Amino acid sequence: MSRPLRVIFSGTPDFAAASLTALLASRHPIVAVYTQPDRPAGRGRKLTASPVKRLALEHDLPVRQPETLKAPDVQAELDAFEADIMVVVAYGLILPRAVLDTPRLGCLNVHASLLPRWRGAAPIQRAIEAGDDESGVTIMQMDEGLDTGDMLLTRRTPITATTTGGELHDTLAALGGEAIVEALDALAEGGLPATPQPEAGVTYAAKLSKAEAELDFARPAAELAARIRAFNPWPVAWCPLGTERLRLLMAEAAAASGEAPRPPGTLLEHDTDALRIACGEHGHEVLRVSRAQLPGGKPLAVRDLLNARGDRLPPGLRLGHTRKETS
CATH class of the missing domain: 3.40.50.170 (Formyl transferase, N-terminal domain)
Structure with a gap:
């Protein structure tokens, strides 16, 4: 040898x-x-x-x-x-x-x-x-x-x-x-x-930054889902929830269910185990989030999160803001 x-x-x-x-x-x-x-x-x-x-x-x-x-x-x-x-x-x-x-x-x-x-x-x-x-x-x-x-x-x-x-x-x-x-x-x-x-x-x-972890729900669902997975466990994708932050840890693009388009970032009717968020330029796409973390809480499967604190995430709530609105 x-x-x-x-x-x-x-x-x-x-x-x-x-x-x-x-x-x-x-x-x-x-x-x-x-x-x-x-x-x-x-x-x-x-x-x-x-x-x-x-x-x-x-x-x-x-x-x-x-x-x-x-x-x-x-x-x-x-x-x-x-x-x-x-x-x-x-x-x-x-x-x-x-x-x-x-x-x-x-x-x-x-x-x-x-x-x-x-x-x-x-x-x-x-x-x-x-x-x-x-x-x-x-x-x-x-x-x-x-x-x-x-x-x-x-x-x-x-x-x-x-x-x-x-x-x-x-x-x-x-x-x-x-x-x-x-x-x-x-x-x-x-x-x-x-x-x-x-x-x-x-x-x-390019090097990751915390600033790019804030999600813009006017972007396509597939793009948002990929970013959420890529940024888990750091810097962790998030969106504003009132004055606090909701952290999103696992997601996928889902097929639209025939509902009328809603403004990007609007919470749609939940699945039993996922949040459904309107996204895309005209809100006609759906981001399905299966793991998330409420402010002050632990990372949880959304099924458990909704059972414990579903009152924080009622359908119709608008999450975050879009770049179009802040430009």
């Missing part, structure tokens, strides 16, 4: 920790872990270690948390680990050319999309929001561009009509761990074909 590869691992959130977990179970030794500096978190704003740091310390791995990789002393220390390869997963720092060239086999990235579709910060959520029927992970040889490097290996998974951002995140995190181990095994055995990314099909996944 070929010699195992000495690996520097660079990553920060839970998505990256899944790849580190897979590598720890592989034959390739982790010689150092790089992760973001501890950041304030929670109500107390207490400095909190990243999921990758916590996992690394549990396994007694050397951890480094530089603010930048551009400093000469940081680059010298990284070089001293004599790594064969650097694996980068949602690290959060730019890798300068000097770092990309330091490991013998360069730097590999685990990216949560089927490149060249959805380069950028939020590929998981943007794929669901756009109505894609599949996603996956790409193992990419890193260069200085934004997710522009050659592709070494891909793994695919379907996106269904009920897939949420959280579910796809977890699926791709596990796939990424499997794929990066497979890629390292292949490289250790002598190589892995590299495929340049085609120019056709390039899209960019």
Whole structure:
């Protein structure tokens, strides 16, 4: 069997920790872990270690948390680990050319999309929001561009009509761990074909913001349902409910029942297990919401929510407002 590869691992959130977990179970030794500096978190704003740091310390791995990789002393220390390869997963720092060239086999990235579709910060959520029927992970040889490097290996998974951002995140995190181990095994055995990314099909996944989570019921039902699923569990789609917020967690576009169109955002007669909301430019479409969260309450199936607090959501109530009305 070929010699195992000495690996520097660079990553920060839970998505990256899944790849580190897979590598720890592989034959390739982790010689150092790089992760973001501890950041304030929670109500107390207490400095909190990243999921990758916590996992690394549990396994007694050397951890480094530089603010930048551009400093000469940081680059010298990284070089001293004599790594064969650097694996980068949602690290959060730019890798300068000097770092990309330091490991013998360069730097590999685990990216949560089927490149060249959805380069950028939020590929998981943007794929669901756009109505894609599949996603996956790409193992990419890193260069200085934004997710522009050659592709070494891909793994695919379907996106269904009920897939949420959280579910796809977890699926791709596990796939990424499997794929990066497979890629390292292949490289250790002598190589892995590299495929340049085609120019056709390039899209960019802009970073998520809380502001875009407010729903505009003048939009089509299918678009709203996809956004609701994509933004679960963060930033969570919502609409005004009086002076408070109703959070929407699972929805689908439903066939109109022959009722007269109502203003977008109007609650129609409920199903036994779903809210029905008029939507679309003229209110002739229906959004069927099966999971929601009232202000101050817990996320609930709508069946349970209506049993407990149906008085808060009577048919005829107008939810939110439309951009047309606020422009």
